[in-house]
Amino acid sequence: MHxxxxxxxxxxxxxxxAFVAEIGAAYREWGFCGISHHGIPTxxxxxxxxxxxxxxxxxxxxKRRYHLPGTGGARGYTPFGIETAKDSKFPDLKEFWHVGRxxxxxxxxxxxxxxxxxxxEIDGFRKAALDLYNALDGLGSRVLSALALHIGLAEDYFADKTDFGNxxxxxxxxPPITAPDIPNVRAGAHEDINLITLLVGASSAGLEVRSTQGEWVPFTADGDxxxxxxxxxLQRLTNHVYPSTTHRVTNPPGDAARQPRYSTPFFLHPNPDFMIETLPSCISADNPNRYPQPISSHEYLLERLREIKLI
Structure with a gap:
């Protein structure tokens, strides 16, 4: 297996x-890549x-005191049983918190x-969360610079389009899974909404990525x-040159299912008024423009949040 x-x-x-060529090839094939030696302190x-x-x-x-109904979970706490993968009958088995810019x-x-x-109730929560937010925001900007170069854009193409990104x-x-016949998985098969997602320190196996051949490929990152x-x-902006790949978080077998799993994705978004309009360098005779109608990133976000039942 690849x-x-x-x-x-x-x-x-x-x-x-060489790095730009390799990272570009990785994302064209998989839509996923591991990034090591990123410099974010342990x-x-x-x-x-x-x-x-x-x-x-x-x-x-x-926890429920920090749930803000009607906000689509944009900030604060979202309890169990709300977010549902698009087209899934069952909600995901998770609770989460949102920190914004x-x-x-x-x-x-x-x-x-x-x-x-x-x-x-938690001393140091704000500082710890913002330190990680800012570190991942900086790393994401470097990845976007490499991706921009790979498709013939200026290295700083994304800089003024993400500096106030949402x-x-x-x-x-x-949580630990205790019932043997739970129909839903920890996170159903889905694609992410934003430009790129950075996932730090998934504490156990379970992430699987669907290959272009339709196989589910496990991806557990090593060390750092x-x-x-x-x-x-980004898939839309690049006319699918960079694919947004379906992925899921499965329930692990045996005793591992009785352990909680923690993970922290960082969803890197453009500025709310950024117009997602297909890049001319990503349109060709073989790859005609799939999205002739531009849309603002904020409108696009709202459209998608409705689909996954967050608003």
Whole structure:
């Protein structure tokens, strides 16, 4: 079976041409790639996970104080049994928290990017979450620079299109599975909405990626590797040159199912008013424009959140 590659991002500085070719090829084939030697300190990741686990361990009624109905879960807490993969009959087996970008409240984006909510019960939660948010935002920008170069754009093409991106850090808790006949999986087969997703420190196996041949390929990252995958917005922008690949989180067999699973994806979004319009360099006779009608990233996000029952 083919394996999804893992690449050392230090080579973006030391061996740029080869690195850009390899990362571009990886994403064209898989829509997924592991990124190693990313420079995010282990202490930053560990502090964040410690804070997130402490929050999820709080009593249900305390956590629910941070649930903001009617907001699509944009900030704060989303309880079990709400998010449902598109076309799935069953909700996912997870609860999660959303941290967004800290922006001035007089920003032109303030109406669509609400202020963050912070749990008073957990000391250091805000700092730990924002430190990880900012580290992943920086790493995501480097990955986007390499992807831009691969398709003939300027290295800084995405810089002014994501500097106020409506990006989300989502700590997730998948609880232990105790019933033998649960019909739903921890996260049903889905694609991500955003430009790229960075997944840090998935604490156990379970992530599977569907290959172009239709096989489910397990992808458990080694050590310090961060898994980065293409979302639907980048697929649309690049006219499917970079595919947004279907993936899921399965329930592990045997005793492993009785362990909780924690993971923290960072969904990197463009600025809310960015128009997703097919890049001319990604249109050809063999690949005609699939999306002649542009759409703003905010409108696109709302469309998709309705599909997965978050709004």
């Amino acid at each position: 394996r999804i590659p893992t690449l050392d991002i230090r080579r973006f500085d030391s061996d740029r041409t 202490a930053t990741i560990d502090a964040a996970y410690q804070a997130f686990k402490a929050f999820f361990a709080l009593p249900d009624e305390v 800290e922006i001035p409240r007089d920003s032109k984006y303030a109406d669509v990017m609400p202020a963050n909510v912070w749990p008073e 990006s989300i850090l989502r700590p997730i808790h998948y 590797t961060i898994v980065v995958n293409i979302g639907d917005m």
